[in-house]
Structures are given as structure tokens and as C-alpha cells.
Amino acid sequence: MMRWGLSGAAFALACGAQFWVAADPVIHMLVQIPLLAICGWLLPLARWELPKEVVRAVLILALVVGAIWMLPRSLDAALITWQGHIAKFATIPLLFGLPLALVWRHLGSLLKGFLKCQSVSMLLFLGFLYTHAPVRLCNSYLVDDQVRLGHGFALVAFALVILWLIPVFASPSHRETKGKFHEFSHIRH
Template identity: 50%
Template sequence: MKPPSYLVAILVVGFCFALRIPLEADPVSHILVQLPLLAWSGVLITPNGTGRRSEWNRGGVATLLVAFFTIIFWMLPRSIDAVLSSPTMELAKFITLPFGVGAPLAIGWARAHPLLRGIIKAEVVSMLGVLAFLYIHAPVRICNAYLVSDQHRLGYGFLFLALGLSVFWIAPLFIVHTKRAVMPTKTPATA
């Protein structure tokens, strides 16, 4: 029996909250573990088909943009620093990641055109590359709360994530889907 997904979501958020001190002590676990988990909890609490008919969200564009801007906000180094010095920001993080990233992403993704999905995937890989590039080579400390060496590790974390996601997204395309191969794999009739 699978537990209901909202229960998993509560467990995930609870885990992130209970272990927030050790998780946030290291930027790698903070940014690459805690933040994605919180966003994932938002995906879990979104029932399939939410807002499927809304005219306001045709193509999922509006909700994807909500997720985009929320992610951008949490990508700012100063937002991450603020979390560590202000309980209000910590609270904001626990609210906006599930409801501002996870849920809108789930709603928008379901309705997004395959091409839009493809573009987003490609851009995600690119942007993780950018972050890796900048964090590995930044000569200044980007976050006051973290060490320069942590910053470098985070940079490599972004790099591995980018590579991992590329493989994860591309590899299935090499697997032959016999059901999908409806068209004859033959050259069209030659005259």
C-alpha cells in the first residue's frame, strides 16, 4: 500500500524542519537537498489534474512563471544568507517553496506543451552550468554564512546535477518504445 501523498509531503517538510540546523550548516545540503525536498512536497500535495481546465493557465505558462520567479528569488545568495539570520525568512522559505515552486510547477508542467518542456529542460541544464561556472570560479565569497571552499563544493554540486539531469533526460530517448514506433521505419515509398 502506498501512503497518501500528502502524508509523504508532511513527512518531507517535517524532515526538512527537524533537521534544518544540520541541513543548513552546509550549503550543498541546504541548496541541493533541503530546497528541492521542500519544492517536492509542493508537488506531492497537488492532486493530479488540478486546474486542468482553467483558462487563466492555458499551456501552464502562468503557473510555470510563478515557479520561475520564486526559484529566481531563492537563487539570490542574499536570500540564502537572510534565511540563516532571520526566522521570518526561514518561515517564508518553508511556505514559498512548496506553494510557490512545487505546486505551480506540478500544475504548469502537466499542461505545458512538449516543446516548452524541452526548452525548460535545456535551460535548466544550462543554468545549472552557469551556477557551477560562477560558484567554482568566484573569487569573492558569495554567501557570508558559508566558506569559500563550501562555495566551490556547491559549484561542483551544480555541475554534477546538470550532468545527472542531462543523462536522466536523454537516456530514455535511446530506449526503443515499440508502441510508439507506429510509423514504418522504412524509407517512404520510392517511385
């Protein structure tokens, strides 16, 4: 029951952000779209156990939908047409957030690390693209808004790197390794 409430809260916040989406691409891309993805991730359906045969197909579906919503054309369509608007509110939670949550526990640490690195590199690429493009990429937003969005992408990328590195350096296995290194260095002296 709590997952329904959290998912509903994320969806309500995403709906509330709609008021500012038309005027600010930062709210659109870095607030509303992540909230919609979180809404799908938190759905109780995300606890279902997937058959191993479909994990790869579900992951590909989530990655394709996520890539589509990174395109400036998709953002414009969501602002200009009612079909794009409905597609955003339906596909991001149900075809990106939920499928990603369904497959995440089935992925090995190497693939999870690769997807995290790919996310950071894509955010940095988008940050560079939006700040250095000689023309407007989204017809619905001004060039200054586009540059702010590019800086926002870069900030999110750096924040994710820090967030994902904290457990690496705070984990007990890292401290054990560090302790063993100090024991070894003490022996050599």
C-alpha cells in the same frame, strides 16, 4: 491520501535537514530546497485542473520564485532572519513546487524541453559561478563550501541530463526509427 503522506515525508525530511543547513550549503541548496519543492509537487492540490487562462501566469509565478531562491542573498536571508526562514518553508512548496506541478501537464513537449534545458544551463552556470567567484557569494558559508556547492550544481546538471535522456533512447519510437534506418541502409547495399 498517499500523496499527503509522501508530501509530508518530503517536508519532514526538509525539516530534518535544517540541522545541517547552517553548516553546509550543499545540504541547503541540493537537498533541503529540492525536498521542499517536491513537497509542493506531491500535494494532492497539484491534481486540480487549472483554467487554461491562468496557466501562463502560474508558470511565471513558479519560475520567478524558483529564480529568487537561487540567489545567494536569499540563502543568507533564510539562515540569518526568521522571516527568511519562514519564507523559504512557505514559498518553495506553495509558490514553486505546487504551481509547477499544476501547470506541467498543460505544457507542450517543446516548452517542457526548453525548461529542462534551461534548468541544466542554469545549474551549470551556478556551478561555474560558485567555483570561480573571487569572493564569497553567500556570507553565511566559507569559500571552500562555496566551491563544493559549485561542484554539486555541476553534478546535478549532468545527472539530470542523463535522467532526461534515458527515456529518449529507451522509447519504442526511437527503436522503430533505428529499425527503419537499418532497413533503409540494407536496401542501399
